[in-house]
Amino acid sequence: DIVLTQSPDSLAVSLGERATINCKSSQSLLHSSNNKNYLNWYQQKPGQPPKLLIYWASTRESGVPDRFSGSGSGTDFTLTISNLQAEDVAVYYCQLHYNTPHFGPGTKVDIK
Amino acid sequence: EVQLVESGGGLVKPGGSLRLSCAASGFTFSNAWMRWVRQAPGKGLEWVGRIKNKIDGATTDFAAPVKGRFTISRDDSKNTLYLQMNSLKIEDTALYYCTTDVAVAGTGAFDVWGQGTMVTVSS
Numbered sequence: 001d002i003v004l005t006q007s008p009d010s011l012a013v014s015l016g017e018r019a020t021i022n023c024k025s026s027q028s029l030l031h032s033s034n035n036k037n038y039l040n041w042y043q044q045k046p047g048q049p050p051k052l053l054i055y056w057a058s059t060r061e062s063g064v065p066d067r068f069s070g071s072g073s074g075t076d077f078t079l080t081i082s083n084l085q086a087e088d089v090a091v092y093y094c095q096l097h098y099n100t101p102h103f104g105p106g107t108k109v110d111i112k
Numbered sequence: 113e114v115q116l117v118e119s120g121g122g123l124v125k126p127g128g129s130l131r132l133s134c135a136a137s138g139f140t141f142s143n144a145w146m147r148w149v150r151q152a153p154g155k156g157l158e159w160v161g162r163i164k165n166k167i168d169g170a171t172t173d174f175a176a177p178v179k180g181r182f183t184i185s186r187d188d189s190k191n192t193l194y195l196q197m198n199s200l201k202i203e204d205t206a207l208y209y210c211t212t213d214v215a216v217a218g219t220g221a222f223d224v225w226g227q228g229t230m231v232t233v234s235s
Contacts, residue, residue, distance in 0.1 A: 040221040042157075049209055049225035050157060055216050061223060062215065093157055097220025100173055101147070103157040 002027045002098050010108040019081040021107045023094035028074045029057075038097040041070055041079045044106075045090045053092075054079065086111060114138035114224050116210050121229030128200050132229055134193040134210030139224070142166065142188040144214070147222065148195050150206035150231075160208070163193070178204070200233045207231075 003026040013019045029037045037057035042050040052061045054070035057077055067082045081088055089111060094104040120132040134146070145168070148160040161174040163184040172184045183196045193210055207228040216223045 036219075038220040040219070044157075049211075049227060050222075051225075052216065052221050052223045055219040055221035059219075061221075091156075095157075095221070100162070100175070101149075101159045101220065101222075103149075103159065106156045 002096060002102060004094060004096055004102055004104040006092075006094060006104040006107050008107060009105070010110065012110045012112040013081075013084045014112045015086065016083055017112075019084050019088070019109050021079040021081075021092050021094075021109070023072075023077045023079070023104050025075045025077075025096055027098065029077075029096050029098065030074050037073050037077070039070075039072070039077050040095045040097070041068075042093045042095060043088075043090045044093065050093065081109070084109075084111070114214055116212070116224055116226035118208060118210055118226045118229035121208065121231045123232045123234065124200055125235055126200060126202055126233055128233070129196070129198045130200065130231060132195040132197070132208055132210075132231070134195075134226060136191045136193065136210075136212075139212075139214045141186075141191040144212045146184075146186060146193045147211050148184065148193075149209045149211055149222075150204075151209070151228070152203075152206045155206075158206075160195070197231070200231075202233050205231060205233045 007022045029039045039057045041054040044050045058070045069080045091106045115137045117135045147162045163172045181199045185194045209228045211222040211225045
């Protein structure tokens with residue numbers, strides 16, 4: 001089974017600063033057929049379902065603010081939140097799709 | 113408006129059964145691969161299982177912890193997804209979400225989620 005790890009478990013960032021979340025897969029998520037990385041990012045606020053932010057590692061979902069960006073390829077991926085806003089307080093999950101979906105354990109982002 | 117609405121959750125004793133439903137609207141349900149994802153209280157997200165559309169055989173796949181106990185079915189005439197849960201265990205206690213890919217089909221991502229229905233397994 002593929003294992004997804006996220007780091008850190010939690011972080012506190014000052015308003016307007018940058019938050020960086022890492023996600024590492026035990027196997028490459030790069031599909032040679034289309035050169036796409038099947039790694040997605042979600043935001044989940046308390047009491048709400050997850051919200052898709054980024055798919056294919058770096059493609060921003062429609063309507064997602066451009067302060068959210070994804071990068072990486074193969075086994076190592078990063079979600080960056082630039083200019084952190086109060087409404088960005090949430091838990092962030094990475095998710096791979098390799099035959100079946102798997103979610104990372106989540107990273108909690110708070111305001112410092 | 114694209115929407116998924118789950119129902120059927122509740123309190124059940126260990127070893128019991130429960131059937132969850134997920135009513136879909138705003139998209140062509142019959143074309144969609146549908147999934148169930150759960151979240152235990154205070155924990156992360158866990159994929160439960162999936163049913164493909166009829167064109168792709170309507171086959172199902174399940175996560176190891178629920179394989180053999182849970183089944184997924186769909187009624188395309190009612191735009192409804194089901195999760196039949198048998199031999200429930202305390203560790204099945206969770207908020208159960210149905211989810212699918214509408215605008216991001218083929219990416220492995222899920223862009224539509226319901227609000228979830230809570231299942232509590234306790235004696």
